[in-house]
Amino acid sequence: MSVSDSTSSYKAVIYADPPSTKTEVVDLDIPEPDVGQVLVRLHYSGVCHTDYSFCTNGFVGAPPTMKGQIGGHEGIGEVVKLGPGVVLPAVGTRVGIKYAADACLNCEPCLLGGETSCTQVKISGFYTPGTFQQYCLTSAKYATVIPDGLPSDAAAPLMCAxxxxxxxxxxxxxxxxxxxxxxxxxxxxxxxxxxxxxxxxxxxxxxxxxxxxxxxxxxxxxxxxxxxxxxxxxxxxxxxxxxxxxxxxxxxxxxxxxxxxxxxxxxxxxxxxxxxxxxxxxxxxxxxxxxxxxxxxxxxxxxxxxxVKTANRQEAVETLALAAKGAIKTHFEVRPMGELTQIFEEMEKGMLRGRVVLDLR
Ligand SMILES: [Zn+2]
Ligand SMILES: [Zn+2]
Incomplete structure (x- = not known):
């Protein structure tokens, strides 16, 4: 599955009917990046147990997941378009999208390096469109640059796990x-x-x-x-x-x-x-x-x-640097977007070995 630059639509997997594990591949229009945003052409996304919990309303106390939510927070892709005022990351840069898709960087948790507890945090795949899609808008200041030498599929599970x-x-x-x-x-x-x-x-x-x-x-x-x-x-x-x-x-x-x-x-x-x-x-x-x-x-x-909820931006850079040196071997299997429901069901039964990475190319 590939999308050429000349087409205006792309594929996304949505949670079709939370709290069931039903998902659906749909066609959407490619969005335009706003101020401070970049448009990322995603290639891979890991599937985390938290995605399963969001899809099935598994977190006690959290608001229910919306029908049509696009999940995912372990995405790797390439910047294809910059929003107004954005200089970096430049077009062509490989970036990763994490659980925290954006943070204010000014509140107390942010100033203490706890950006994932930001009072205005945007969570990828929960009330913010996530990485189970071929194109994703994300915050330019919050995307993580992926070092050379680290394959995109192996890097995906590093973005959360x-x-x-x-x-x-x-x-x-x-x-x-x-x-x-x-x-x-x-x-x-x-x-x-x-x-x-x-x-x-x-x-x-x-x-x-x-x-x-x-x-x-x-x-x-x-x-x-x-x-x-x-x-x-x-x-x-x-x-x-x-x-x-x-x-x-x-x-x-x-x-x-x-x-x-x-x-x-x-x-x-x-x-x-x-x-x-x-x-x-x-x-x-x-x-x-x-x-x-x-x-x-x-x-x-x-x-x-x-x-520890998850890492901040600097810790993400350090995590990837160690992996790029060859110190880390991610165990994963690549599967098509259309299998997300089946993947959630296997997750529910504890049948998965290692991480599942969705192929979004
Ligand atoms: Zn996760
Ligand atoms: Zn903050």
Missing amino acids: GITVYSALTRGGVKPGDWVLVTGAGGGLGHLGVQYARALGARVLAVDHGSKEDLCRSLGADEFVDFSQFPANEPPGESQMAARIRELTAGGVKIALMCSSNSGTYEQAVYWLRFRGTIVCVGVPDNAAVMAGSPMMFLEKELRMIG
């Missing part, structure tokens, strides 16, 4: 030689978490189902713990799995990168940590009450727990 785990690790204070534990290590977020932790000099303990052990070790995990080999409902403080983790890491890990949304892992995470260890919350469990541990435990070991 990659930048999120990178910023989670760096904000968690990772140092060379630290033990980093990654939950859901064989999944879409986790497989990048393992590799970024390695690239930042850490030792990695991967936690996942035994069927993911070979994958995790091939990504560079130093140790692997198969959660399915331990009893599920032990009191967190007496967890045999936590004891095994402390044993493998001579006293516990410095960072627990929580990529899995499994609440059981959150319950015992505090027992995995060594002195001044940090839990970094990234994956979101469905139920609310999940943390164990007492203020006294936090005080005695001087522990921290932080949450």
Whole structure:
């Protein structure tokens, strides 16, 4: 599927009937970039679990998704037209579109580098047309330039999953030689978490189902713990799995990168940590009450727990720079736009391995 410059319409996938997973490929007119915007001819877009949650109204407290919404926030393409007043990125530049499609850059979260929590943030694929389309308008100041040497299809999943785990690790204070534990290590977020932790000099303990052990070790995990080999409902403080983790890491890990949304892992995470260890919350469990541990435990070991939504612009640049050096291998499969419903259904059943990237060419 390709669109020549002479045509004025293009293909987009819309959420046809939220909260169902029904999607539809439609023809739309190519829009004109406004002040501060660029028009991007998208080539690939990753499909994130958050897209599935938007399509199915899965986020409690969020407004319902509109019928006809174009989802997606892991888009890579080429700038083809500049809006009035825009100089950079120039026509022909390869850029990426992230979860935050635009931010004001002046509010408190923006000034502190937390642009994705901007009071006026525009979320790509939720009340702002996203990246499941061949053409997308985006903010010139917020698009991320993709470095040479990084293929567009492999770069797509980095625009959400990659930048999120990178910023989670760096904000968690990772140092060379630290033990980093990654939950859901064989999944879409986790497989990048393992590799970024390695690239930042850490030792990695991967936690996942035994069927993911070979994958995790091939990504560079130093140790692997198969959660399915331990009893599920032990009191967190007496967890045999936590004891095994402390044993493998001579006293516990410095960072627990929580990529899995499994609440059981959150319950015992505090027992995995060594002195001044940090839990970094990234994956979101469905139920609310999940943390164990007492203020006294936090005080005695001087522990921290932080949450990371996703990266800011500078962190996105750093994430891509590491990948462009060849340190990161994204596991993904490329599929046609028309299969989005099927992809969501496979996601729902936990059938996907690695990331799915839509071919928008
Ligand atoms: Zn995402
Ligand atoms: Zn702001």
